[in-house]
Amino acid sequence: WLDKFGEADIPAAPINTVAEAVEDVQTRARGLIVQLEHPAIGTAKSIANPIRFSDTPVSFRLPPPLLGEHTAEILRGLGYSAEDMQTMAVESAT
Structure with a gap:
């Protein structure tokens, strides 16, 4: 379908599964997945804040x-x- 849309000059993109989105090159390059320590389950992956502040970096303190x-x-x-x-x-x- 993506090829057909491309041929017709229709903007389109694939819809990723959660696993695909987490492993996506762009997701990794932007650091959108962080690992946090959880007291009950150990290390847990979480979604990072996609908004970047140049003077006030976002921190991730809670799982x-x-x-x-x-x-x-x-x-x-x-x-x-x-x-x-x-x-x-x-x-x-x-």
């Missing part, structure tokens, strides 16, 4: 959260009580 790691904090911020959260947990509302 990506585990699934549900911040659920209670978010629900509290939305006004749910501890009792509400317990009810949701019992009813398997994850």
